[in-house]
Amino acid sequence: MYTDFLASYRGVIPRARHRPVGKDTGLTAHIERFWLTLRQRCARLVRKTLTFSKCPRNHLGALWYFIRLYNESRH
Incomplete structure (x- = not known):
């Protein structure tokens, strides 16, 4: 690494x-x-005022969604 x-x-x-x-x-x-x-x-990782959610589950879902779409676009 x-x-x-x-x-x-x-x-x-x-x-x-x-x-x-x-x-x-x-x-x-x-x-x-x-x-x-x-x-x-994923604007939610940069500023709390943009697309902010108090639920950690929503943050994980947004990250999962981004990574899945990103990986699919790389093939």
Whole structure:
């Protein structure tokens, strides 16, 4: 796994699989692009005032719906 140099990754990802790299290498670009797409298409993750729901189940449903449609469009 390629990540940036954030210290919290060392505690979560096993050392044998973790490869910290700089953002200028481009190896983390695909996941950075995914998070940007997720934030843009699911407004509820960015601001509480847009499409906000108090029910956690609704948030999980919206995330599930987005990921399913995103994966289907990638094939």
